[in-house]
Amino acid sequence: MDIEAFRKAGYQAIDRICDYFESLHSRPVVAQVDPGFLIDALPENAPEEGEDFSAIADDFQKLILPGITNWQHPNFFAFFPTANTFESVLGDLYSSSVSNPGFSWLASPACTELEQVVMDWTARLLGLSPHFLCASGTGGGAIQNSASEAFIVAAVAARARYMRENPNARMEELVLYTTTQTHSLGAKAGLVLGLEVRDLQVRAEDGFALRGAMVREAVEEDIARGKRPFLVVGTVGTTNTGAVDHVDEIGQVLKDYPSIWLHVDAAWAGICFVCPEYREQGQLAAINEYANSFCTNFHKWGLVNFDATALWVRQRHDLIDALDVTPAFLRTKQYDAGSAVDYRNWHLGLGRRFRSLKVWFVLRSYGVAGFRAHIRKGVALNDHFVALVRAAPEFEFAAAPVLALSVIRLKDPAGASAEAADALNRAFAARVAAANGRVFLTQSTLAGRTVLRFAIGAERTEVAHIEGAFEVIRGCAAEALKEFEAGGAEA
Numbered sequence: 275m276d277i278e279a280f281r282k283a284g285y286q287a288i289d290r291i292c293d294y295f296e297s298l299h300s301r302p303v304v305a306q307v308d309p310g311f312l313i314d315a316l317p318e319n320a321p322e323e324g325e326d327f328s329a330i331a332d333d334f335q336k337l338i339l340p341g342i343t344n345w346q347h348p349n350f351f352a353f354f355p356t357a358n359t360f361e362s363v364l365g366d367l368y369s370s371s372v373s374n375p376g377f378s379w380l381a382s383p384a385c386t387e388l389e390q391v392v393m394d395w396t397a398r399l400l401g402l403s404p405h406f407l408c409a410s411g412t413g414g415g416a417i418q419n420s421a422s423e424a425f426i427v428a429a430v431a432a433r434a435r436y437m438r439e440n441p442n443a444r445m446e447e448l449v450l451y452t453t454t455q456t457h458s459l460g461a462k463a464g465l466v467l468g469l470e471v472r473d474l475q476v477r478a479e480d481g482f483a484l485r486g487a488m489v490r491e492a493v494e495e496d497i498a499r500g501k502r503p504f505l506v507v508g509t510v511g512t513t514n515t516g517a518v519d520h521v522d523e524i525g526q527v528l529k530d531y532p533s534i535w536l537h538v539d540a541a542w543a544g545i546c547f548v549c550p551e552y553r554e555q556g557q558l559a560a561i562n563e564y565a566n567s568f569c570t571n572f573h574k575w576g577l578v579n580f581d582a583t584a585l586w587v588r589q590r591h592d593l594i595d596a597l598d599v600t601p602a603f604l605r606t607k608q609y610d611a612g613s614a615v616d617y618r619n620w621h622l623g624l625g626r627r628f629r630s631l632k633v634w635f636v637l638r639s640y641g642v643a644g645f646r647a648h649i650r651k652g653v654a655l656n657d658h659f660v661a662l663v664r665a666a667p668e669f670e671f672a673a674a675p676v677l678a679l680s681v682i683r684l685k686d687p688a689g690a691s692a693e694a695a696d697a698l699n700r701a702f703a704a705r706v707a708a709a710n711g712r713v714f715l716t717q718s719t720l721a722g723r724t725v726l727r728f729a730i731g732a733e734r735t736e737v738a739h740i741e742g743a744f745e746v747i748r749g750c751a752a753e754a755l756k757e758f759e760a761g762g763a764e765a
């Protein structure tokens with residue numbers, strides 16, 4: 275493709291992307307295709323001769339788009355929505371135009387320095403302590419592929435620090451703490467790093483949040499059996515219910531065990547710290563006081579398209595000492611002088627994408643005011659949803675609504691056994707799942723019971739979508755209840 279052909283195809287691509295966004299509301303939320311639909315439609319081998327690009331572009335419309343689950347759809351309430359923006363799409367476009375792996379300052383000075391700038395901008399915007407700023411010279415932040423990878427990075431740093439401070443420790447004695455509500459990133463890190471993971475049992479009466487006393491009890495028990503707890507992950511805004519672990523209590527306990535690293539995973543909720551009014555609820559003061567590392571995703575609620583995870587550490591040398599691999603061919607004058615950041619030593623890979631560009635575009639285009647307005651709108655929409663649920667006698671909240679997340683289920687029908695009531699909720703969830711062309715929610719379990727999560731955050735969701743979605747949900751509930759009543763207890 276030459277420059278003029280690219281110009282033409284590029285204009286067409288932007289036009290088609292605009293058409294896609296204009297047509298979003300009329301598309302199904304979840305792709306309505308069966309497994310194998312695309313594999314069957316495509317040839318077994320790559321074409322022998324190059325094809326005309328217009329045919330290729332047309333196949334994106336014809337073959338790919340129908341198989342896309344539309345995360346940008348205003349009726350997308352599953353998992354945690356990703357708030358894509360045109361600014362971040364353009365950021366990715368420019369980034370790919372200068373495609374480079376940015377592993378050292380010299381590999382592309384602007385990639386490294388813009389990342390330092392936006393990580394400091396956002397650290398200040400979230401109200402993180404100055405210790406976490408690149409400008410501090412001791413802490414700093416880096417963009418990672420995902421919150422899961424960010425946790426592996428934190429775990430590697432935590433392990434290296436622990437082994438340095440406890441030279442007699444053996445790797446197989448190490449244990450990391452998660453809770454029964456921690457994201458699967460805890461288990462994943464355990465698998466990848468060959469570490470024992472202990473799931474602490476959080477309780478419904480604590481709102482499924484981890485308490486300091488549970489950590490102390492586990493640490494004492496494990497030390498008594500010759501284990502070495504070295505890392506605790508506290509979650510601010512759990513995936514299941516939005517629960518906030520008691521970072522303040524955990525931090526207090528860990529003062530007695532200074533070799534144990536505290537990682538705070540706020541992949542979804544952390545971004546709401548841009549609004550000062552949510553900082554107390556999210557334990558920001560305790561994070562600033564106690565966390566060794568803190569992570570949040572721009573690519574969920576934070577207006578930047580996938581992927582852009584922000585990870586900050588209080589002590590960059592913990593990270594760099596653990597991850598520094600600098601063979602001769604990667605050494606530069608700046609590295610030797612220690613005068614520049616080489617981001618290869620801040621993440622798992624060597625090369626990395628130029629993602630700070632899209633964060634920069636979004637922050638500048640929205641401004642702090644616009645960014646805050648987006649977060650506040652999500653919370654207000656959830657307040658609206660909560661009011662609708664409260665006014666409908668058949669529903670209850672399985673956990674207290676948090677920010678832009680509600681977890682609901684049908685109340686137990688009078689006289690129904692726990693099993694029958696859960697069968698009713700499974701039937702309800704199955705009906706909602708069958709309506710996934712219109713609305714998309716995630717089914718989950720909480721304390722052994724089936725629940726539905728309703729997560730708000732797509733950039734185009736408005737009050738009308740919340741009301742429309744609630745109508746669909748309520749219709750599914752009515753059908754499930756009718757069937758339950760007709761079938762009696764065996765339903």
Ligand SMILES: *Cc1c(COP(=O)(O)O)cnc(C)c1O
Nearest residue numbers: 420421422457511512513541542
């Ligand atoms: C979504 C989520 C994650 C995982 O995020 P990835 O970036 O996809 O790895 C981790 N923790 C919490 C609390 C989440 O909500």
